[in-house]
Amino acid sequence: MTGMASRTRGAERRREPLSRERIVAAAVELLDTVGEGGLTFRALAERLATGPGAIYWHIAGRSELLVAATDAVLTAAAVGDEPDATPHETVRALALGLFDAIDEHPWVGAQLVGTPSQSPMLPIFEQLGRQVRALGVPQGAWFSAVSALWNYILGVAGQNAANAxxxxxxxxxxxxxxxxxxxxxxxxxxxxxxxxxxxxxxxxHDDRAEFLTGIDLILTGITAHRWPAG
Amino acid sequence: MTGMASRTRGAERRREPLSRERIVAAAVELLDTVGEGGLTFRALAERLATGPGAIYWHIAGRSELLVAATDAVLTAAAVGDEPDATPHETVRALALGLFDAIDEHPWVGAQLVGTPSQSPMLPIFEQLGRQVRALGVPQGAWFSAVSALWNYILGVAGQNAANAxxxxxxxxxxxxxxxxxxxxxxxxxxxxxxxxxxxxxxxxHDDRAEFLTGIDLILTGITAHRWPAG
DNA sequence: GAAATCTCTGGAACGACGTTCCAGCACGCC
DNA sequence: GGCGTGCTGGAACGTCGTTCCAGAGATTTC
Incomplete structure (x- = not known):
C-alpha cells in the first residue's frame, strides 16, 4: 500500500483526519498519563484539536472507548507461544504478559475486572485452557481449573489498578x-x-514475583487436587 | 400566616434527626435496590427527606459513604469461628461468608476490588492468615500463601460485581x-x-460451588507446594 | 428573659462530566 | 454551477459531586 492517492483524497488535508485508531491511541495516552478518571471527552477532544461531538461519529460512547483502548493494549501485548515450552511454563508466560501489560497500564486492570469476560480476553482464556488440558486435568474439571486461574489473575489485576x-x-x-x-x-x-x-x-515483597508464586501455587493445586470422577 | 398551631401534637415526635447510621443504612438500601450507579446524593437526600447539603455534615463525601456502607455490610456478615473446625473448614467458612455477602450486595465486590486493603477487610485477612499458619506453611511463605487466597477471593468478588x-x-x-x-x-x-x-x-456451573472448588484448589496448592527454605 | 452561640438543616448554585444536537464545512458526483 | 454525503466542532441539555449559605432549633451566657 504505497497509497499514492490510490484511495486517499487528491489534496492533502490540512490536518490528519479523525479516525477510530487515532482516537483510541489518544485515549490510551491520556489514560496512561492522567489515569482512569482523566479520560474525558473534552480532554480527548482538546488533545485531538476538535470538539466532543466529532468523537461520537467514530465511537459510540465512553464505555466502548474503554473497551477499544483495553483491546488495543492487550492485543499489542499478546504473547506468542513457544512450541517447546511445558504447560507450566506457558501459563507462566501468559500470566506474566498480562501482568506486565496491566502493570504498565493499570487502568486495564480496572477495565478487566469491571466488565464480564470481554472479547480481548477470550484468546487468553483459550490459551490458558489448552495448557490446563495439557496438564492432565480430567475434562469435567477443565472449567473449574481455568476459572481458578482466571479469578486469581483478575484479582491481582484489580489490586494493581486499585493501588495505582x-x-x-x-x-x-x-x-x-x-x-x-x-x-x-x-x-x-x-x-x-x-x-x-x-x-x-x-x-x-515484589509484586511480580508474588504474582508468579500465586500462579505456581494454583498450578500445583490443579495437578495435585483430587478431582471428582467425571 | 395564621399558623399559630404550627406545633404538631405533643406526642408526635419530630422527624428522626439525621445521623451517620441512618444515612449509611439508606445508602445500603439504595445500593441494593438500584445498584452502584444509583447511589446519588440527590436520591439519598430525597429518601431521607432532606437536601444534599445536610448529608455532608455527617459524611465527608461519596467515597467515604461507600466505605462506610461496605463496612456496615461486612461487619454484619462477620463469621464467628467454630473452635473445633479444621483450618481448611475455617477458610471455607470465611470465604463462603464473604461470597454470600457479596452475592447479596454485589456493589460490595466492586468496592473491595476498587480500594486497597481497607479496614473492614483486615479482620478477615488476619483470620485467613491464622489458618494458613495452622496449615503448616513455613513462616517465610505466609504472606505469599495468604496473598494467593486473597487475590482469588477478590477476583471472584469483582466478577460477581461485574456480572451484576x-x-x-x-x-x-x-x-x-x-x-x-x-x-x-x-x-x-x-x-x-x-x-x-x-x-x-x-x-x-454453580457460582458458589465453583468458588469453593477454587478455594479448595488453592488450599491444596498451599499444602502441596514446595516452599523455598526460609 | 433576651441575646449570643452552636449544631444542624436543606435549598441554591458551581463546575465538570457524558451525551445530543445541529449549523456548517469540504469533498464527490452530476 | 448545484447538490448530497461524510464528517466536523461548538453549543447546549441534564445529571452528577460538591460547596455555600441563610437560617431554624437548641443551648448557653449575660
Missing part, C-alpha cells in the same frame, strides 16, 4: 507500601498477631 | 450465562477448541 489509583499518581510505590506495612506493624498485638508478623513480608 | 452490573438489573442470571455459553459454543472451531468444549460447563 490510590495515592497521588506520582507517589513512590515503595513508600506507599511502606506506610501500609507500618500500619500493620502498629496493629493491636492480640487481635492481629498474624498481620503484624507479615508486615515485613509486605514491605519487602 | 451488566444486564438489566432484573434480568435472569441463568439466561445471561446461557447467552454467553451460546456465544462460546458458536466460536471458531479451530481457534477456540477449548472454550467451545467448556461452554456447557459454563452454562451449568
Amino acid at each position: 489509583r490510590m495515592p497521588q499518581p506520582a507517589t513512590d510505590r515503595t513508600a506507599y507500601v511502606g506506610s501500609v506495612a507500618d500500619h500493620w506493624a502498629a496493629l493491636d498485638a492480640d487481635r492481629y498477631v498474624f498481620t503484624r508478623t507479615v508486615a515485613d513480608q509486605l514491605r519487602e | 452490573r451488566m444486564p438489566q438489573p432484573a434480568t435472569d442470571r441463568t439466561a445471561y450465562v446461557g447467552s454467553v455459553a451460546d456465544h462460546w459454543a458458536a466460536l471458531d472451531a479451530d481457534r477456540y477448541v477449548f472454550t467451545r468444549t467448556v461452554a456447557d460447563q459454563l452454562r451449568e
Whole structure:
C-alpha cells in the first residue's frame, strides 16, 4: 500500500483526519498519563484539536472507548507461544504478559475486572485452557481449573489498578507500601498477631514475583487436587 | 400566616434527626435496590427527606459513604469461628461468608476490588492468615500463601460485581450465562477448541460451588507446594 | 428573659462530566 | 454551477459531586 492517492483524497488535508485508531491511541495516552478518571471527552477532544461531538461519529460512547483502548493494549501485548515450552511454563508466560501489560497500564486492570469476560480476553482464556488440558486435568474439571486461574489473575489485576489509583499518581510505590506495612506493624498485638508478623513480608515483597508464586501455587493445586470422577 | 398551631401534637415526635447510621443504612438500601450507579446524593437526600447539603455534615463525601456502607455490610456478615473446625473448614467458612455477602450486595465486590486493603477487610485477612499458619506453611511463605487466597477471593468478588452490573438489573442470571455459553459454543472451531468444549460447563456451573472448588484448589496448592527454605 | 452561640438543616448554585444536537464545512458526483 | 454525503466542532441539555449559605432549633451566657 504505497497509497499514492490510490484511495486517499487528491489534496492533502490540512490536518490528519479523525479516525477510530487515532482516537483510541489518544485515549490510551491520556489514560496512561492522567489515569482512569482523566479520560474525558473534552480532554480527548482538546488533545485531538476538535470538539466532543466529532468523537461520537467514530465511537459510540465512553464505555466502548474503554473497551477499544483495553483491546488495543492487550492485543499489542499478546504473547506468542513457544512450541517447546511445558504447560507450566506457558501459563507462566501468559500470566506474566498480562501482568506486565496491566502493570504498565493499570487502568486495564480496572477495565478487566469491571466488565464480564470481554472479547480481548477470550484468546487468553483459550490459551490458558489448552495448557490446563495439557496438564492432565480430567475434562469435567477443565472449567473449574481455568476459572481458578482466571479469578486469581483478575484479582491481582484489580489490586494493581486499585493501588495505582490510590495515592497521588506520582507517589513512590515503595513508600506507599511502606506506610501500609507500618500500619500493620502498629496493629493491636492480640487481635492481629498474624498481620503484624507479615508486615515485613509486605514491605519487602515484589509484586511480580508474588504474582508468579500465586500462579505456581494454583498450578500445583490443579495437578495435585483430587478431582471428582467425571 | 395564621399558623399559630404550627406545633404538631405533643406526642408526635419530630422527624428522626439525621445521623451517620441512618444515612449509611439508606445508602445500603439504595445500593441494593438500584445498584452502584444509583447511589446519588440527590436520591439519598430525597429518601431521607432532606437536601444534599445536610448529608455532608455527617459524611465527608461519596467515597467515604461507600466505605462506610461496605463496612456496615461486612461487619454484619462477620463469621464467628467454630473452635473445633479444621483450618481448611475455617477458610471455607470465611470465604463462603464473604461470597454470600457479596452475592447479596454485589456493589460490595466492586468496592473491595476498587480500594486497597481497607479496614473492614483486615479482620478477615488476619483470620485467613491464622489458618494458613495452622496449615503448616513455613513462616517465610505466609504472606505469599495468604496473598494467593486473597487475590482469588477478590477476583471472584469483582466478577460477581461485574456480572451484576451488566444486564438489566432484573434480568435472569441463568439466561445471561446461557447467552454467553451460546456465544462460546458458536466460536471458531479451530481457534477456540477449548472454550467451545467448556461452554456447557459454563452454562451449568454453580457460582458458589465453583468458588469453593477454587478455594479448595488453592488450599491444596498451599499444602502441596514446595516452599523455598526460609 | 433576651441575646449570643452552636449544631444542624436543606435549598441554591458551581463546575465538570457524558451525551445530543445541529449549523456548517469540504469533498464527490452530476 | 448545484447538490448530497461524510464528517466536523461548538453549543447546549441534564445529571452528577460538591460547596455555600441563610437560617431554624437548641443551648448557653449575660
